[in-house]
Amino acid sequence: MFGLDKKDTTLLIIVALLVFLAPFLLNPFPADSAMAQFNAGYPDLMQRFVIFGIFAIGFNILFGLTGYLSFGHAAFLGVGSYAAVWMFKLLTMNVIPAIVLAVIVGGLFAALIGYITLRRSGIYFSILTLAFAQMMFAIAYSDLIGRFVGTSITNGETGLQLTLNDPRILGESATPDGSIPLTNLFGWDMRSTYQMDVGAWLFQFNFGYYFCAVVMLIAFFLSIRIFRSPFGLMLRAVKSNQQRMNYTGLNIRPYTLTAFIISGMYAGLAGGLMASMDPLAGAERMQWTASGEVVLMTILGGAGTLIGPVLGAGFIKYFENIFSKINEATLHQWFSFLPDGLETFVVWVAEHFVGSGWHLTLGILFMLVVIFLPGGLVEGGQKIGGLFSRRKQADEKSKATKTEPAE
Amino acid sequence: MDAIILQILNGLDKGSAYALIALGLTLIFGTLGVVNFAHGALFMIGAFCAVTVQRLLTLSYETVDPTRTDFLGNPMKVKTPYIESWFGPEVGASIIEWSVPLAILFAIPVMLLIGYAMERGLIKHFYKRPHADQILVTFGLAIVLQELIKHYYGANPIQTPAPDAFRGSFDFGQLLGFDPNVIIYPYWRLVYFGFAAIIIAAVFSFLQFTTFGMVVRAGMADRETVGLLGIDIDKRFTIMFGLAAAVAGLAGVMYAPINAPNYHMGMDFLVLSFVVVVVGGMGSLPGAVLAGFLLGILESFASMNEVKTILPGIDQIIIYLVAIVVLLTRPRGLMGRKGVMEE
Numbered sequence: 001m002f003g004l005d006k007k008d009t010t011l012l013i014i015v016a017l018l019v020f021l022a023p024f025l026l027n028p029f030p031a032d033s034a035m036a037q038f039n040a041g042y043p044d045l046m047q048r049f050v051i052f053g054i055f056a057i058g059f060n061i062l063f064g065l066t067g068y069l070s071f072g073h074a075a076f077l078g079v080g081s082y083a084a085v086w087m088f089k090l091l092t093m094n095v096i097p098a099i100v101l102a103v104i105v106g107g108l109f110a111a112l113i114g115y116i117t118l119r120r121s122g123i124y125f126s127i128l129t130l131a132f133a134q135m136m137f138a139i140a141y142s143d144l145i146g147r148f149v150g151t152s153i154t155n156g157e158t159g160l161q162l163t164l165n166d167p168r169i170l171g172e173s174a175t176p177d178g179s180i181p182l183t184n185l186f187g188w189d190m191r192s193t194y195q196m197d198v199g200a201w202l203f204q205f206n207f208g209y210y211f212c213a214v215v216m217l218i219a220f221f222l223s224i225r226i227f228r229s230p231f232g233l234m235l236r237a238v239k240s241n242q243q244r245m246n247y248t249g250l251n252i253r254p255y256t257l258t259a260f261i262i263s264g265m266y267a268g269l270a271g272g273l274m275a276s277m278d279p280l281a282g283a284e285r286m287q288w289t290a291s292g293e294v295v296l297m298t299i300l301g302g303a304g305t306l307i308g309p310v311l312g313a314g315f316i317k318y319f320e321n322i323f324s325k326i327n328e329a330t331l332h333q334w335f336s337f338l339p340d341g342l343e344t345f346v347v348w349v350a351e352h353f354v355g356s357g358w359h360l361t362l363g364i365l366f367m368l369v370v371i372f373l374p375g376g377l378v379e380g381g382q383k384i385g386g387l388f389s390r391r392k393q394a395d396e397k398s399k400a401t402k403t404e405p406a407e
Numbered sequence: 408m409d410a411i412i413l414q415i416l417n418g419l420d421k422g423s424a425y426a427l428i429a430l431g432l433t434l435i436f437g438t439l440g441v442v443n444f445a446h447g448a449l450f451m452i453g454a455f456c457a458v459t460v461q462r463l464l465t466l467s468y469e470t471v472d473p474t475r476t477d478f479l480g481n482p483m484k485v486k487t488p489y490i491e492s493w494f495g496p497e498v499g500a501s502i503i504e505w506s507v508p509l510a511i512l513f514a515i516p517v518m519l520l521i522g523y524a525m526e527r528g529l530i531k532h533f534y535k536r537p538h539a540d541q542i543l544v545t546f547g548l549a550i551v552l553q554e555l556i557k558h559y560y561g562a563n564p565i566q567t568p569a570p571d572a573f574r575g576s577f578d579f580g581q582l583l584g585f586d587p588n589v590i591i592y593p594y595w596r597l598v599y600f601g602f603a604a605i606i607i608a609a610v611f612s613f614l615q616f617t618t619f620g621m622v623v624r625a626g627m628a629d630r631e632t633v634g635l636l637g638i639d640i641d642k643r644f645t646i647m648f649g650l651a652a653a654v655a656g657l658a659g660v661m662y663a664p665i666n667a668p669n670y671h672m673g674m675d676f677l678v679l680s681f682v683v684v685v686v687g688g689m690g691s692l693p694g695a696v697l698a699g700f701l702l703g704i705l706e707s708f709a710s711m712n713e714v715k716t717i718l719p720g721i722d723q724i725i726i727y728l729v730a731i732v733v734l735l736t737r738p739r740g741l742m743g744r745k746g747v748m749e750e
Contacts, residue, residue, distance in 0.1 A: 069539045116731055119738060122538050123442045124689070127681040128734070134678045135727040144720035288674065292546060299543065352558060360558065363550030370544045371532070 008224050011306060015220060019213045022046055023203045030200030037325060040318050043193055043206030044277075049314045050209070050216040051273045056297040056309030057216075057223045058266020062259050063295070064304035065232060067239035069126045071291050072113070072133025076106040076264040078140060078286030080271025082153075085160045085281045092170035093181045095190065095211070099272040106268015107261050109136075114260035118253060121242065133291055141283040159282030183276050185211060190277060208277050215273060216310075219266060224306055226262070235259050267294075289359075296362065300369050302376030311377050316362070323361055326354040409580060409589045414707045416579065420596040420665060422703020423603030424450075427658035428680040429687065429695035430610060431651035437627045437690050438644045441530055442538065444545040447677025448552040449652050452521065453514055453659025454668035455556055457567050460510035464490055464503045505570045507664055514660045515653055522652025526645045549674065557670040564667035569595040599661050606654060607696055614692075623647055682730045688743025698741055702726050 004012065018025065027041030040046070059073050080102035087098035117128040139145060139154075146153035154160055164174045168181075175181050183190045190208035197203075226232050234255050237245055245252050275281055284290070293316065301312025331347045331354065338346060353361045373380050428450055435443045467486040475483040491499030502509070529548065533541045568574070573594040580590035614620035626633045626640040633640045659668075666672065679702075687698030708714065710722035733740065 063539075067537075067539065069542060071542075116735065119734065123542065124685065126539075126542055127442075127685055128730075130678055131682050131685075131727050131730060135724050138723040139720070142720055142723060144723065147720055148718075288678070289550075292550070295543065295546075352555075357554065357558060360551060360554035363547050363554060366547030366550065367529075367544055370540055370547060371529075374536075374540060 004221075004224060004228070008228065008306075012217070012221060012224065015307065015310065016217055019050065019217065020210075022049070022213075023205055023209075027201060027203055031202040032200060038322060040321065042204055043191075043209050045317065045321050046206070046209045047212050047273075047277050048317045050212045051270050051277070052294070052297060052313040052317055053310040054212075054216050054219045054273065055267055055270035055294050056301070056313040057219055058263040058270070059294050060263075060298050060303060060305075060309040061223060061226055061235075061266065062263035063298055064309075065227070065235035065239060066256050066259050068118070068121065068256060068260070069295070070117075070129040070260070070263075071126045071288065071295065072129035072131075072136075073263065073267050073294055074288070074290035075113075075133040075136040075286045076110055076267035077271040077274070077290070078136065078281070078283065079109050080106045080268030081275045081281035081285055082140070082160055082271075083268070084272040084275035085162070085279055088162055088168075088183065088275070088279050089160075089166040090169065092168060093183050094171070095183050095185055095272075095276040098183075098276060099215075099269065102268045102272025102275070103265045104268070106271065107265040110261045110264020110267075111257070114257050114264070118256050118260060130288060130291070133286060133288060137283055137286045137288075140286055154281075154283065157283070159280055161280045183208075183279055212273050212277070215269070219269065220306075220310070227306060231255070231258070292366075293362070296366050296369070298376075299374075300365070300376055302378030305376070305378040308376050308378045315377065320358055320362070323354050323358045324356070328355075409585050410711070410713075412579070412583070413590045413592075414711055415704050416590070416592050416596075418704030418707035419600045419700070420703075421706060422700035423600050424658055424662055424676060424699075425680055425683045425703050426696045426699025427603055427606060428655055428676055429683040429699045430607060430692060431655045431658075432680060432684050433687075433690060433692050433695040434610075434651040434654075435648055436684075437692070438623065438647045439526075439530065439534065441533065441541050442545070443530075443651075444542055444677070445525070445549040445552065446651075446655055447673035447675075447680070448549040449518065449521065449655040449673070450659040450662075450676055451556065451668065451670065451673030452552065453518060453656030454567075454663045454672060455560060455659075456514040456517055456656060457507050457510040457660045457663035458560065458565050458668055460513050461503075461506040461567055464488065464506050464509075466490075468492075507567055507569055507660065510660045510663075511657060514656045518653040518656030519649040521656075522649035523645060525652065526648040530648070531645075549677075553670050553673065560670065562670060564669040566667045567663040569598075569664035573598055595664050599665065602661050603658070606657060610650070610654065611692070619643065679726055682726055686730050686733045686740055688740030691740070691742040694740060694742030702729065705729060 023041045023046070025041075026046065027039045029035035029039050031039075040049075055073075055077060059070070062073075063069055083105040084095075084098035084102040087101050091097055113129070113132050117125055117132065120128060141154075141157060143152055143154045143156040146155070162180045164178070164180060166173055172181060185207075188207055190211065192207045194205040195202060196205065234250075238252050238256060242252060271281075271285070274285075297312035297316050298309045299312070300315060301310065302308030328347065328351055331350050332343070335343045335346050335350075351357065353364075369376065375382075428446060431449070432443060432446050435441055435446070465488050467488045469484045469486055471482045472485045473482050475485075477483045488499060488503060490502050493499065494502065525548070529544065530541075533544060576591040576593050577597060578587055578590070579592045581587050583590070614624055622633065622638055622640070623643055626638075626644065630640055659673075680699075683698045683702055684695055686702065687694030687696075706722060706726055709725040714721060737743075
């Protein structure tokens, strides 16, 4: 189907089913039960799953295939968001032009930065992309371009927001009741949510989520096509031995640059979608922690595998959500069965990792994954699968999908 | 003329910090071949060593002073630091005042130990792994260290003042024959620059004039051959890692009075220090120091009001712009050697 072989078609269909049924699958606990805090089936979080899934899929095209470790990909996501919000401000609240512009702007910035940074590889490349991202963060955070041209472009620390005075040529500046219009797709409101009560369960079907989900499936499909194409093969060759590529007389720069631009466009798309769901853009989306997060998503899921980045993005966003919600009182409640002194101690230890300590957990997770599971969850799954079925096949497959960086 | 001298002086202290961090980064990269993304965190931990010493010295007990009352009419509680009760009020107060210089003594063993533990516990296992893994694991470590500091010291900057003796400013202009109060420069920044110069000189002479340094330099040039000669080069490289950590830590301790330490100062400096290393030339120690001072001074020139009115905000991106230009024209950096990081 769609030019995919049988295995890839199955994978695509499974992912599609999982994504479309997510409102059910992510809500396994009744709404009033104590376990309800582990539910993830509400629109905001599900949107984040798929948007960061797109971001990670794009990053994987660069890192997973070519082995070039970019540390500044959040910058493209950031410019995508800004571009989309500007489109909402100037043109219309329809998301299509915003997303198209976000993708184009993401790609343009990637072309510019890639042209310079791809002159070096390995560590140099990582450092340079990090430096560029920090530079763009500084520019956005203090609105340097805006100060230069005279009007605000990024609106500095506050972030870019919609106002009632925006022109919106093809739309309306304000709705009849005097509020800012909502983002929509030809009239379908992104925020409209259909709620379904089934017994004690509450399922929410959000239009914005399904829109993002469809976009993600298209992005995923494109990434499968890229992985299986001669171009993808060339990128893998760059990863496995760049020197040999050079000796055979191939100039690898156009290939790596194309991969960089594609992944920049994916990041721009993710940024545009993020702004479409919630029309604001801030500089903090471009910070190095955000770039580190997408690296972690890709590594955690399994760099160079098709499904890995999506898994990684879902995993991290889910646990971020759960961990940040837990506070000291919840912990005391959980560990109340322990003797008093022990309870205090356990809570004291656990407290480091929850709430605002989520970043600590993230850092530790990062280290553990890199140290013990370089192939990510996919490799872990294959290893466990191999243990049970004792087939050599799984082992060989994990070797074939292993990531080696460009030297 | 006076403005130019003033900007050069202003650039020196930031340049010193860049140079010290870049020196440590280059030392680690040159010896172990690892890019240490956690090096900024070491700088930050150094600064928090100063905070820790200040807090330890000001540990106090409360006593009730019956002669005075607070605004509610209750007897006033007076806090007395233990130090003051042990050494007498005057000596105690001056010890507290000198907490930042004293923190150096505290920071050296702490940073050596942290560096040693980092190398033996974590980085050792990553020599044979790809560079991407090394970057990622040290990046993860940087996040962990940063978050731990944030957890225990809070997210706000903590003031750590310099001793009173260094709090004033030095009228540099008068020395050179300008009018008074044209070129004034805080004493502590002068101290910082001198301190950085001493450390840089010490590191270079350690590598140049001691047998240990000679072996390390030989190991940097050809690790395998040195190993074949029966020298335990790994052990020496571990010590060099500890040394690099100590250099970063000391840079942090002394920087605490200039810029109140906060948990993310490390990463801010790290990114710029990487740029410094790239501009100076990967693997070149003199290049790192030179580029550090050059970029520090350049940054302070870019933050002059005259420049800012023409190009607003240039001070925040000038270093990156320079890095781009250098990289496009001299990909190896200012003093980079052939064969180092040439894919």
